[in-house]
Amino acid sequence: MAEKILIIGGVALGPKAASRCKRVAPDDEITMIDENTYISYGGCGMPYYVSGEVQNMDSLRSTNAGAIRDPEFFRKMKGVNVLTRTRAQKIDRAKKTVLVEELLSGEKREMPYDKLVIATGSRARVPEIPGVTLKGVLSLTRLEFAEEIRKACEGGKITEAVIVGGGFIGLEGAVALADMWGVQVTVIEMMDQILPGVLSPTLAKIAEHDCRSHKVKVHTSEKVVRLEGDGERVSKVVTDKGEFPAQLVLFAAGFIPNAALAADAGLKIAPFGGIETDEYLRTSDPDIYAGGDCAAIKNIITGKYGYLPLGSMANRQGRVIGSNLAGLNETFPGYVGTWALKLFSLSFCGTGLTAPQAKKAGFDAIGVCIEQLDRAHFYPEKEMMTLELVVDKSSRRVLGLQGACKDGDAIKARIDAVAGVLEYAKPTINDISNLEVAYAPPFASAMDAVNTVANVADNVVSGRFAAITGDEFMELWRNRKNNNVFFIDMRPPKASKKIEAEYPEWHAIPLEEVMDRLSEIPKDRPVALVCNSGLRAYEGLLLLNNQGFKDVVNSMGGMQAVTKMGLKP
């Protein structure tokens, strides 16, 4: 039976659901409304449009074949009726109607539905502080804003910009402005690290160093208190710690799901504001679906409602909703939290929980880091990769994996290999040790980095070695006057001797020499080991343990990790 379907929101999930439904049930009558002018665009492409990497804005809203996805395209090619500049004001669930306002004419009318889809997206979280309405204060949430920023950059009007929030969009914006337009960018993040919730403090330090070494200033634990203007335009950002001149301020301090319409209609809303959905992506009203940035879905690892406003999530959910509108019975499994971010020299990628998140969720979690080449060490082209596996110590369950590499596809490969297993199985450390990933020397080491990080986690969790992170190692080193720690650099002498010459407390004892030089190492002091990547020092640690040294720690990721964080002895 043909149904009347109304879709509120036409950016990502809405068009996907509409097109999929029409392909399966061509007789259904679908209307999609959106309050803005542009619909069906790749919102995630906005930073690349701002940077100029994407030259033409139309390519963000065109098909692969170059057709612009405007209302006429949807009418003709998809059989979907689209009304833009049309805002949904109220859902009447009893009558199954939506009151809409045509924004240009101000006219209001009721639209009936058999099935309704709420795809209202999200908006940038903007704090209620003075100055947020000044010109030049924007977010990267709408094509119109992206256009405005790009034009201002092209016109040379922006020499300094402040980005409020060090999450995905904030940092993508920072790269776009700094790398491509040479703008002096300052990122202000309220939390004590950038990418909170998606990176461990250690990996975040690597990301911060990548930003800083590309001239982006990163200020963490700092809060914007007001914006000041030069006439109508913003000219300065004032924080609780300082002042920053800025001709452009981007708010990227998180997103708020647009759930008011749903809440007013009495639909269940999750504590953080997203519309609660079940495995069929239905709201608490079975005739109303919700998905994308306005919805809350179950986190597969914690079992709790969570929020992952990504275009990929919206697209996949849109297809499931479209199928179900058409009478199929498809389910969406929830999410584990998989993401990717290209910064300057490094790309970052992750899935599942970070160690701090996992602890918050009640797990006895630890993050174990490695540095390993993404290819066979004898293969000419290769990059060092950082991986951090998050595991529950008592159950040995794997909860997440995050990492960084110069080669973005190489890090995506490792993360995605684990993402699927997190989504559909409850992997243990042993499962990831034996994860059967693709191997040949141009693609990986025979023991792939993703296997190695699980092997190291196995050793740590089994108590075979005491591990500290590179930043913890350097903290011990900084406090060496007080902590009585004995430091050993187990790398070949070429690397270690130079540091030893400057700091005699930095003992250059290569792994090969350690058994012959045991007498130099005090048995009554804690010992901290470091090498290039953590591997040699692990072997050294085992040798020392066998010789009766009791309090030896190894710095995970070795000097590779230390250097990536911008730290120095």
Place this chain on the structure above:
Amino acid sequence: MAEKILIIGGVALGPKAASRCKRVAPDDEITMIDENTYISYGGCGMPYYVSGEVQNMDSLRSTNAGAIRDPEFFRKMKGVNVLTRTRAQKIDRAKKTVLVEELLSGEKREMPYDKLVIATGSRARVPEIPGVTLKGVLSLTRLEFAEEIRKACEGGKITEAVIVGGGFIGLEGAVALADMWGVQVTVIEMMDQILPGVLSPTLAKIAEHDCRSHKVKVHTSEKVVRLEGDGERVSKVVTDKGEFPAQLVLFAAGFIPNAALAADAGLKIAPFGGIETDEYLRTSDPDIYAGGDCAAIKNIITGKYGYLPLGSMANRQGRVIGSNLAGLNETFPGYVGTWALKLFSLSFCGTGLTAPQAKKAGFDAIGVCIEQLDRAHFYPEKEMMTLELVVDKSSRRVLGLQGACKDGDAIKARIDAVAGVLEYAKPTINDISNLEVAYAPPFASAMDAVNTVANVADNVVSGRFAAITGDEFMELWRNRKNNNVFFIDMRPPKASKKIEAEYPEWHAIPLEEVMDRLSEIPKDRPVALVCNSGLRAYEGLLLLNNQGFKDVVNSMGGMQAVTKMGLKP
């Protein structure tokens, strides 16, 4: 309790097991014997040494830090005793001894063990035909051979080479010789495609075209019958179809597990010759372990014993055996069959079963192909990717995924994402549609290629469209005089009109025009559609089906796939 452990074989699994065991149980007494001189080397690196990409052979047998892994290294750094040029002749399971011969002196003696590891590897399958003992007839199974080939290339002695077998090693050898040394390489493969068992006929055609367009001759369904010499050296290869001059012949027609020692000792051997192992990688004698190229392990998808002689498998298995030697109780899950291969322009990668393999294993299998960009279509750098998902039609279970892309890491990412799920879950099509892989425009489309291929498989299996492969489409086109098929190219006119001008039976009807030009399409003839990637023609097919056209097929992967196979209208 410290145990006496004897390991037969010192290339990949042996050293790994020995090192791991010593790290966990340092008191164990380990001896590793090998009949050759070189031990613990990256055998998979040999093609890259032959090509010169790996400059120095020592880098194939050195650690990341540059230490050569010779017997002295194992003694000093790992506490493992190594005897090279020492061959195991007979295992006495009752006495728990192995009779060994020192090859240089001819001396024999018995070595006792508490636990034994058989890691005897494999050898190249060489047919019993005249001429195989001529000089210049080699395989890529030993460092000594790689050295000989490289020296001959450097000396300009090789202008023509024949490679017998179009599997991984054969093709890696072909790339090394053709790409780096300009040798005229001919690959002779007995089966009717290269990479049989790991690629579908369609993907194999793409691989063959990549070889041919880089001047490697590929002869399939052809059998070598004898080699002829010019004196001691090989000079010609004679097949059942022709003759090929060659100064070098490489046998790469598969590997035979070296299992005679185990068989003689009465251990269970799989039908194809590998030593049967259980989940702890024990043979039928619980005091004897086996792994790597000499062993048979369970295929997780078919449940039957199979064979996957890869360095990565040997390394992962080596760690499990090492753990178990040391008294831990670790399991190995079996294998799904994940691999990677870099050819010339393209890298290939796969996991699980191909459609022909799956049918042989009793599944009602079909392979569904797509062509999709590896990144957002608006992102400046991107490559077209081929993916083929293998599914069981009745159960909708996913059995495998293979693919190709210019960017090797990008294809590895898609394959590995599915590999882990195949290993630890029994994914359905819907699971892969919703596989939560990492997304941002520099890494993927919002609907990742791996999601799309599952979506297309869903549509095919649900009967929403009739799919043919690009080669099947071109076969219909070639036979158009007989089959009465009506051909429609749904691409934008720029691409299709040129072909139509030459062949009037090639009808250029862009998707946008199809509804206005229905009268041009006969209802009483089969219709075959093609577009650029398969997407537009799918929409066109749905439109035609809705208009009452009953017999319409769509060419999966469109002209992208056709062109990659080297086919032309």
